[in-house]
Amino acid sequence: MSEPSLKKLKMSNSSSPPTIGTHNGHFHADEALAVYLLRLLPTYTNANLVRTRDPSLLETCDVVCDVGGVHDHSVARYDHHQREFTATFPDRHTKLSSAGLVWMHYGADIVEAVTGLPAGQADNTLLFNKLYDDFVEAFDANDNGIAQYDPAALRKAGIEKKFSDKGFSMAGVVNRFNYAQADSREAAKKSVSTDSDGVNGKENPQQEEDTRFLKASQFVGEQFTSELLDKAQSWLPARAVVKEAFTSRNQYDSKGRIIVIPYKSEGVPWSDHLYALEEEAGDQGSTLYALFAENGEKDSKWRIRAVPLELGGFENRKALPEAWRGVRDEELSKVSGVEGGVFVHAGGFIGGNKTFEGALEMAKKAVEI
Structure with missing residues (x-):
């Protein structure tokens, strides 16, 4: 131009x-x-x-x-x-x-x-x-x-x-x-x-x-x-980064409902690309949760983010389970049945676990509840 x-x-x-x-x-x-x-x-x-x-x-x-x-x-x-x-x-x-x-x-x-x-x-x-x-x-x-x-x-x-x-x-x-x-x-x-x-x-x-x-x-x-x-x-x-994670999402959930952002990719703006990749694949709305590390270290805690219905919106495709919301630490581990619980926000849009394995287990349980 x-x-x-x-x-x-x-x-x-x-x-x-x-x-x-x-x-x-x-x-x-x-x-x-x-x-x-x-x-x-x-x-x-x-x-x-x-x-x-x-x-x-x-x-x-x-x-x-x-x-x-x-x-x-x-x-x-x-x-x-x-x-x-x-x-x-x-x-x-x-x-x-x-x-x-x-x-x-x-x-x-x-x-x-x-x-x-x-x-x-x-x-x-x-x-x-x-x-x-x-x-x-x-x-x-x-x-x-x-x-x-x-x-x-x-x-x-x-x-x-x-x-x-x-x-x-x-x-x-x-x-x-x-x-x-x-x-x-x-x-x-x-x-x-x-x-x-x-x-x-x-x-x-x-x-x-x-x-x-x-x-x-x-x-x-x-x-x-x-x-x-x-x-x-x-x-x-x-x-x-998000394209690679989207392509490999079925290894964590057979229906592709969980996407995992690599821990070395700290602060990746994933949601915008996720919507675009879903549309390109003709699979809109399929991803329910995104997992990402709090920092780029191997021992980082991990977060679970419910994917919003629309970019920048406050409604989610599937919020984290109601029984987990507003619960922290040992109490969260008990109610979720997953060790290492850190917190789940009262709004149900985000939660955390001490390890990747724990966060993934929480996400796998949440998609079925």
Whole structure:
């Protein structure tokens, strides 16, 4: 997904840094992320930022996002507000925002710039798609007013929210940056500008607003970079480990209900890969428990984790037996009939044993109860 050739030619003929354009005024999470993503590309690392709705100023920018009424990759224009706009990420259904547009066109190059994995390589493609699914798509949905669940269906079913998570969301945090904070107000007071009449000494509201936007962009960008690096350094290498464990699961249970993560693979993010591997094998929902060591030592204690119904959910395919829940140590060994019991959480989603053999025996009993 290379950068537009017209823009490359334009910038190669100029010694000045390129310019990223977006709109001024109230800002949202999508353009805050879009600007940060563009600056991860070598071409735009040192780019200037212009926040305006003036078409004549936007025309001078090398790349423009979330304003201008045009989506045209050949001239680096990435707006999604036009009436006829319907673009979605490949094989997805959520209409794109400026964040999704930038990611769709430049994401593979961004993955390469941050991780060193060449665009077009299989691992790069895995991360490109994974970051859209786990991070960028939520920005698209939020900016386009798309809810995770159909509100009308929820009302019809009589399902009500237990609490509001508005202030907890990424978009909620970005929205707070729209309102002046003490440090940005102070920075604006110190700035001196010249207006059209040549009068010096006025506070610069636009500069204050731009300062708040850049802080918002930095905030969402740090979250994005953290997510990408975690996926590249932890999630991606874990796939091979979990695939091997999934392939060999029948040696622990003839029905493949127990998966064992090797003890030397401490902290493996297994659940995400497990769902994908089950789907690839056409065996969704078959794995009930995952066993893994507390650390990478041979004498490590072992944990039993009930596999959630869905990724990140709190319901399990099969919770650990009710009689074991909230019980510890010798009492747990007695009620479970397995020596070396350490604990089972009151919620039944996780438990532990002093040894691998003990944890495996607990899991084998639990699948039959």
